[in-house]
Amino acid sequence: MVKRGTPVAPSSIMRHLSVPSRETQSILCQLKAAAALPEGARVRADPTDETRRLIPVIDSATVDLLTHYPVIHVDSPPPSPRSYRDHLNTILSQEIIESVDWPTRHEFVGDLILIKLDSSQREYGDAIGQALLNQHKRTRAVFEDKGVTGDFRVRDLNLLAVREGFSPTTRTKIVESGQELWTDPSSVYYSSRLSHEREGTLECAKRIREHLGRPISVCDPYAGVGPSLLPLVKESGLLGESFAGDLNPKAVEFLHENIGTDKFTIECVDARTLQSTDSLREKFDLLLVNIPHDAIEHTPDLLPLLRDGGVVRGWAIIEDEDFEAATNSLTKSLGKDVEIEVRRSYSATANLCRFESQINR
Numbered sequence: 001m002v003k004r005g006t007p008v009a010p011s012s013i014m015r016h017l018s019v020p021s022r023e024t025q026s027i028l029c030q031l032k033a034a035a036a037l038p039e040g041a042r043v044r045a046d047p048t049d050e051t052r053r054l055i056p057v058i059d060s061a062t063v064d065l066l067t068h069y070p071v072i073h074v075d076s077p078p079p080s081p082r083s084y085r086d087h088l089n090t091i092l093s094q095e096i097i098e099s100v101d102w103p104t105r106h107e108f109v110g111d112l113i114l115i116k117l118d119s120s121q122r123e124y125g126d127a128i129g130q131a132l133l134n135q136h137k138r139t140r141a142v143f144e145d146k147g148v149t150g151d152f153r154v155r156d157l158n159l160l161a162v163r164e165g166f167s168p169t170t171r172t173k174i175v176e177s178g179q180e181l182w183t184d185p186s187s188v189y190y191s192s193r194l195s196h197e198r199e200g201t202l203e204c205a206k207r208i209r210e211h212l213g214r215p216i217s218v219c220d221p222y223a224g225v226g227p228s229l230l231p232l233v234k235e236s237g238l239l240g241e242s243f244a245g246d247l248n249p250k251a252v253e254f255l256h257e258n259i260g261t262d263k264f265t266i267e268c269v270d271a272r273t274l275q276s277t278d279s280l281r282e283k284f285d286l287l288l289v290n291i292p293h294d295a296i297e298h299t300p301d302l303l304p305l306l307r308d309g310g311v312v313r314g315w316a317i318i319e320d321e322d323f324e325a326a327t328n329s330l331t332k333s334l335g336k337d338v339e340i341e342v343r344r345s346y347s348a349t350a351n352l353c354r355f356e357s358q359i360n361r
């Protein structure tokens with residue numbers, strides 16, 4: 001690995017027009033139309049006159065404006081790096097930089113970055129990690145994401161870089177809809193991609209409370225670290241006695257930490273067995289079935305938990321060719337017609353879908 005010089009072009013003296021502040025926008029437009037603005041041009045305050053702004057102009061420009069406004073020569077700061085790739089030249093040789101197809105996407109989870117690498121990129125994983133830390137000042141550590149494993153859908157993570165003096169732990173705090181949750185992608189499932197669905201769950205819960213005129217009991221037996229429940233907990237007067245569970249013991253630890261209130265019974269249990277607990281049968285006003293790969297198969301085992309008039313809200317990943325069969329199967333389980341709504345694409349041949357239905361016995 002060959003270490004090179006500065007990450008971006010050094011600063012240089014450049015011509016600037018000193019213009020009245022209120023004319024800045026219109027002059028910028030004129031310079032842009034005349035192709036007289038340098039790439040990444042930045043307007044700055046004129047240090048000699050607080051009523052004026054400085055606009056950089058490229059050396060070859062011959063626009064009339066240059067004769068109408070004072071032209072001054074000042075140091076032009078180099079453009080800011082726009083991506084982690086702009087930092088690689090402080091770490092790797094130009095030859096290496098040009099020989100690799102660098103990853104263009106990464107995911108933020110709290111103060112972590114997770115990035116997928118192919119075999120040619122993996123060789124430079126440490127450099128990618130360091131460059132990401134250089135670019136994203138609030139990131140503590142960068143991990144290679146080697147994919148999701150097992151029924152608990154946790155990530156296989158490999159540390160690439162950690163900020164000096166900080167912990168390399170995968171435990172991190174995320175903020176969703178203004179609320180804080182602890183998670184750990186290496187031991188529990190969490191995805192910010194479903195946050196919009198969770199906003200919908202809050203709206204659905206509020207509708208049920210309005211209809212019933214009392215706090216409602218909610219059952220989230222695949223709760224993960226509790227992202228669907230936290231907004232409900234925070235909504236004053238919404239929840240009565242409720243249940244949160246997960247088969248992953250680590251997720252249950254996070255549930256206690258994230259949503260542990262006296263409103264909730266929290267258990268590490270297989271959701272399909274809950275129906276055999278008398279105190280949970282026909283108890284709930286709202287049931288969440290968030291196990292998208294198995295929702296169609298699991299739902300019949302969960303419906304006994306709903307009271308008469310209760311609402312089931314579930315998510316399922318459905319292959320295009322299985323859509324009709326899934327609708328028929330769900331209709332049979334629910335005992336009535338159900339509309340399965342496509343929410344987003346999951347793969348080239350499958351979608352993440354949502355169903356919602358009121359159960360009347």
Ligand SMILES: C[S@@+](CC[C@H](N)C(=O)[O-])C[C@H]1O[C@@H](n2cnc3c(N)ncnc32)[C@H](O)[C@@H]1O
Nearest residue numbers: 152189190222223224246247248269270271290
């Ligand atoms: C897709 S995740 C959903 C987690 C959470 N509701 C969310 O939105 O982030 C499914 C969760 O179900 C849990 N799980 C898998 N099989 C289960 C089962 N049979 N009973 C209870 N939980 C299960 C997994 O550990 C995982 O946390």
